[in-house]
Amino acid sequence: MARQASRLIRSLSSQISSPKTQISPLSSLSSSSPSQFLTHSRAFSAAPAPQPAVFVDKNTRVICQGITGKNGTFHTEQAIEYGTKMVGGVTPKKGGTEHLGLPVFNSVAEAKAETKANASVIYVPPPFAAAAIMEAMEAELDLVVCITEGIPQHDMVRVKAALNQQSKTRLIGPNCPGIIKPGECKIGIMPGYIHKPGRIGIVSRSGTLTYEAVFQTTAVGLGQSTCVGIGGDPFNGTNFVDCVTKFLADPQTEGIILIGEIGGTAEEDAVALIKESGTEKPIVAFIAGLTAPPGRRMGHAGAIVSGGKGTAQDKIKTLREAGVTVVESPAKIGAAMHDVFKQRGLLN
Amino acid sequence: MARKKIREYDSKRLLKEHLKRLVHIDLPICSAQVTESTDFTELLEKESWLSQRRLVVKPDMLFGKRGKSGLVALNLDFAGAVEFIKKRLGQEIEIEGCKGPITTFIIEPFIPHKEEYYLAISSERLGFNISFSECGGIEIEENWDKVNSIFLPTKSPLTDEAIAPLIADLPSEIGKKIGNFMKGVFAVFQDLDFSFIEMNPFTLVDGEAYPLDMRGELDENAAFKNEDKWGNLEFPLPFGRVLSPEESFILDLNDKTSASLKFTLLNPKGRIWNMIAGGGASLIYTDTVGDLGCATELGNYTEYGGPSEEEMLKLARVILDCATANPDGRKRSILIGGNIANLTDVGATFDGIIRALKEKKSELKEANIHIYVRRGGPNYLTGLAKMQAVGEELGIPVEVYGPEAVMTGICNRAIEGM
Numbered sequence: 201m202a203r204q205a206s207r208l209i210r211s212l213s214s215q216i217s218s219p220k221t222q223i224s225p226l227s228s229l230s231s232s233s234p235s236q237f238l239t240h241s242r243a244f245s246a247a248p249a250p251q252p253a254v255f256v257d258k259n260t261r262v263i264c265q266g267i268t269g270k271n272g273t274f275h276t277e278q279a280i281e282y283g284t285k286m287v288g289g290v291t292p293k294k295g296g297t298e299h300l301g302l303p304v305f306n307s308v309a310e311a312k313a314e315t316k317a318n319a320s321v322i323y324v325p326p327p328f329a330a331a332a333i334m335e336a337m338e339a340e341l342d343l344v345v346c347i348t349e350g351i352p353q354h355d356m357v358r359v360k361a362a363l364n365q366q367s368k369t370r371l372i373g374p375n376c377p378g379i380i381k382p383g384e385c386k387i388g389i390m391p392g393y394i395h396k397p398g399r400i401g402i403v404s405r406s407g408t409l410t411y412e413a414v415f416q417t418t419a420v421g422l423g424q425s426t427c428v429g430i431g432g433d434p435f436n437g438t439n440f441v442d443c444v445t446k447f448l449a450d451p452q453t454e455g456i457i458l459i460g461e462i463g464g465t466a467e468e469d470a471v472a473l474i475k476e477s478g479t480e481k482p483i484v485a486f487i488a489g490l491t492a493p494p495g496r497r498m499g500h501a502g503a504i505v506s507g508g509k510g511t512a513q514d515k516i517k518t519l520r521e522a523g524v525t526v527v528e529s530p531a532k533i534g535a536a537m538h539d540v541f542k543q544r545g546l547l548n
Numbered sequence: 549m550a551r552k553k554i555r556e557y558d559s560k561r562l563l564k565e566h567l568k569r570l571v572h573i574d575l576p577i578c579s580a581q582v583t584e585s586t587d588f589t590e591l592l593e594k595e596s597w598l599s600q601r602r603l604v605v606k607p608d609m610l611f612g613k614r615g616k617s618g619l620v621a622l623n624l625d626f627a628g629a630v631e632f633i634k635k636r637l638g639q640e641i642e643i644e645g646c647k648g649p650i651t652t653f654i655i656e657p658f659i660p661h662k663e664e665y666y667l668a669i670s671s672e673r674l675g676f677n678i679s680f681s682e683c684g685g686i687e688i689e690e691n692w693d694k695v696n697s698i699f700l701p702t703k704s705p706l707t708d709e710a711i712a713p714l715i716a717d718l719p720s721e722i723g724k725k726i727g728n729f730m731k732g733v734f735a736v737f738q739d740l741d742f743s744f745i746e747m748n749p750f751t752l753v754d755g756e757a758y759p760l761d762m763r764g765e766l767d768e769n770a771a772f773k774n775e776d777k778w779g780n781l782e783f784p785l786p787f788g789r790v791l792s793p794e795e796s797f798i799l800d801l802n803d804k805t806s807a808s809l810k811f812t813l814l815n816p817k818g819r820i821w822n823m824i825a826g827g828g829a830s831l832i833y834t835d836t837v838g839d840l841g842c843a844t845e846l847g848n849y850t851e852y853g854g855p856s857e858e859e860m861l862k863l864a865r866v867i868l869d870c871a872t873a874n875p876d877g878r879k880r881s882i883l884i885g886g887n888i889a890n891l892t893d894v895g896a897t898f899d900g901i902i903r904a905l906k907e908k909k910s911e912l913k914e915a916n917i918h919i920y921v922r923r924g925g926p927n928y929l930t931g932l933a934k935m936q937a938v939g940e941e942l943g944i945p946v947e948v949y950g951p952e953a954v955m956t957g958i959c960n961r962a963i964e965g966m
Binding site: 326327350351352353354355357358360361364391394405406407408409411412415416419432434435459461488528529530531 | 550767
């Protein structure tokens, strides 16, 4: 765990100290020397957009796998209404048709080639969801968000192994509400209307609690930079550590909210990262399941406390030792962040 | 979580059947399962080996450390086994603080043996953990340093090379046999979507591996893939959990729908009941009521997500029945709603609850029920207005709050005056 955190810190600090790494699209023209790139860059009129700070932004082009199904249809409509750049969908055997005004393709590869999509959202039932993730990975999309709940463990272990052998595609989920950059891109089932573009990055295992934190941070005037629902499954594509890494490096994210649950060690891993980074960004956390007795299953399928490890009390202690403000009630998340901002003179 | 424990009887049944199918290993194990409905004459007819060999009897109730519980009998004949079981079936015992009745036993041939080996396979995030020890059995925990483990990354085959470190200390003939057995068990593990298998111990009979005690966990999410392979399989509740009729009813409903409906009875005499949407939110409400000092007054733990009006009606009826039982004149509260819905039409989902409330008008009044609603989401104002209206119509105190109130504010309101 700590090794993973230090690896991330090293890559983080190298990103900060060598801005050249951001000119990645031009580096494929390996015949020219670097200085020529800088003078000739203005000649390329359609330079690809820079990478999003936290996985998605207004330039993200999204396809929906499972678009013609009930959930796919409903949520794609909502996404279009929000202003997400939905560019197409994938339903095998329905390629060539149109749905919700978008072109439907038989495969992710076809969809990507035609629409230049770089992200996908998956609303596909459990028996087929792992294959859908693999397909998106093979097509080398930048981001895959899998909403599906109930994918068999061995399927996800295989997906995880494949994910780890490449670095092009990131998976968020499965069994997650999705990711939203308010005002720019909404991928998933969260209520867009409570979000407001702003200064706080939120990462959470629980969808419903996230919406409370969003509502509160909107209400105190802070707004959100990006909100990531990583989902309730222990075998998932993106964890607290991955999101906190991005938040720490994102200038728009001035404060971070972590919403965790009993079970597993994801929050503890994030703490190691926070400590090593030495960041001054205010961090507020809430851990659900304080009253859950050991051995009982409550809340999410993923949230089981087994003998000592992963109890809410342990997590809260670890977080506080790293300088994180841990609130005891979800009602206090927004106010706590507001207070820390005030104390640090960050309020205008 | 999808990792669900299964009985030893089923673990062994699956192992035997699929070890044969996948790697042509004939495991000579046999087991018989005994429950309160077992007819011993019929059992003997089906499993004639029961009268031909000496037997071992063990409880098959998903708890371990059975040898230390006084529930295991060795070297009995069939009549002795039947007597042993009849004396104990249905009796309540306590294991690690959990009380419950013994409902299921397993009978197997008594195998005198010398060696006791340990084997465990478990699914991890990036692959599999395989552990082996020559010092298995009841003292395994004391000899944990003698356990060898390997980590096999996903997609890597379990080759002789990979197994070598596990069996390094064994004489080569035995090592080969056990190595082959391990490969076979691993093949079954993967093919049947096990998430955990443990044999403590297995021994050698005529030079071949023979599991004596075995534990297994299957990935319930993989049920759709394995219906035929798993056959008639039961996922028993943890020991000590006996479902009430209401809980069984809702569990049944939940299994038949893609919506989520959960109901656990905590305290039938409790005075704070809830109908909360969302796994995270429902945890929060129970935590908050606990924080306010009223955890013991919680009647139920409930979570729902995406139900139809009919499904909501059924869930609400169960909760209202429980909440209004045995009225004693003191205040009782029902918390409804929860968080800010994303896309659920709040106006529509309340309709199921409202129908249930109307059905129970007199019971609600007699039990002095106060209702507190907090909800946000599409059409929430319509939903809240409907709830307010039904309160007025039925003459029951109903307070409604939208997302401007904190989620758990209604918990304070609910316990006021208790």
